[in-house]
Amino acid sequence: MSAIVRLENVHAAYGQEPILTDVAAEAAAGERVAVVGPNGAGKSTLLKVLLGLVPHVIGHVEVAGQSVTPGHPPSGAAYVPQSQVMGLDMPVTVWDVAAMGLLRRGFWPKKPGPKERAEVARALVAVDMLEWREELFGNLSGGQRQRVLIARALIRNAPVWLLDEPVTGLDAPTQEVIEHLIDGLRTDGVAIIQVTHDLEPARLRQFDQVWCINRRLVGRGSFDEVQKRGILADTFGVPVGKRPEGKEGGGADVPSGALSV
Ligand SMILES: Nc1ncnc2c1ncn2[C@@H]1O[C@H](COP(=O)(O)OP(=O)(O)OP(=O)(O)O)[C@@H](O)[C@H]1O
Structure with a gap:
């Protein structure tokens, strides 16, 4: 299957500090990809690279057959940002x-x-x-x-959807409505790249690929592959299934017992 989203040797920065280094990944039409990693890992930045919204990018970025460069968003991408970062005073x-x-x-x-x-x-x-x-x-x-x-x-009506935590903080029935919509898109052949903090194995297994990001692509594959090869643990910097000392309540970013499958 040929890729509809392609990143080759991509480096990205907003200013002097590199945010993403040497990222290479691809997704085909109809594939659903989970982008996971700790806070500040560069997950949202990766979506913005695909949208041409990051000012300094080296490497090749392609979305729906179009080369993406800073300031030139691809016409074939639909973007759903985190709703909490949208200005609400307008x-x-x-x-x-x-x-x-x-x-x-x-x-x-x-x-x-x-x-x-x-x-x-x-x-x-x-x-x-x-x-x-x-x-x-x-x-x-x-x-x-x-x-x-x-x-x-x-x-x-885009062939590629870029979703930044589309169901975070939503109640279960609303999550279900949105999940159903996203699944329908996948069935229609849309490629979906979705940032998620939900590390529940049952849910990650619904994705065709998991891209593990921590300022670089630590690894990618199906959930079972990235878990078995220790890529998830490397991405978060803690052993999978164990909480770091003193981390009460965990939060969705810390791979919890839920990852012990
Ligand atoms: N517009 C910007 N200008 C400068 N730095 C930025 C900008 N947006 C993000 N950053 C920095 O880039 C780094 C990665 O941020 P990004 O939002 O991509 O991470 P993330 O993995 O999506 O994090 P989170 O899980 O907390 O949402 C952070 O250090 C952040 O401060």
């Missing part, structure tokens, strides 16, 4: 945020016509948010915001 409605999915290559269509308006409405129906269309985005709950960001991405 006076924009749910409809406005979803309609941003109509943006193509950095400019608005002159005026959304009936066809575009129908597209926005369809996407909001898909995430069950149409009735909220006139509500301010900032007034929504985290789960509702996430649904709207997914509607925005749906409108792009």
Whole structure:
């Protein structure tokens, strides 16, 4: 299978400090990839590299047949950022945020016509948010915001989706709705690159690949491969299945007993 997402010898930095070094990985259409690693490992940066949003990048980055360079986002990618990092003070409605999915290559269509308006409405129906269309985005709950960001991405109709912790902090039923949507995309042949802090083996096994990042690609493979080869433990710097001394409550970043399979 040929790759629809490709990184070759990629180095990335925002300024002087290298954030990612020598990353090489690829994903095919219909593959779902989990990107895991500790806080500050460069997972979100990796997605931003694929979006052309990191200013200094060396190496080859390709998304949906298009070479990606800083400042030149690929047209074939839909991006769902962490909803908690979205500005909430802007006076924009749910409809406005979803309609941003109509943006193509950095400019608005002159005026959304009936066809575009129908597209926005369809996407909001898909995430069950149409009735909220006139509500301010900032007034929504985290789960509702996430649904709207997914509607925005749906409108792009892109072959590659880049998702930054799409279900973190959401209640179980909302997680299920979003998981179902993402799985449907995969069935339709969309490649999904998803940052996740959820290290539960049952869930990681649903991904075709796990990319283990800690400022570099420590390794990749199926969940069972990266776990068996000790790549997950190397990525997090702690033995898999043991909590470091004094780490109470753990947090999702520390491979916990849940990883002992
Ligand atoms: N816009 C930016 N300018 C400068 N440095 C940045 C910028 N964005 C991120 N960084 C730095 O890059 C490093 C990696 O950050 P990144 O957000 O990619 O990590 P992450 O693995 O996604 O972390 P987390 O799990 O905490 O979300 C961090 O040291 C962060 O401070």
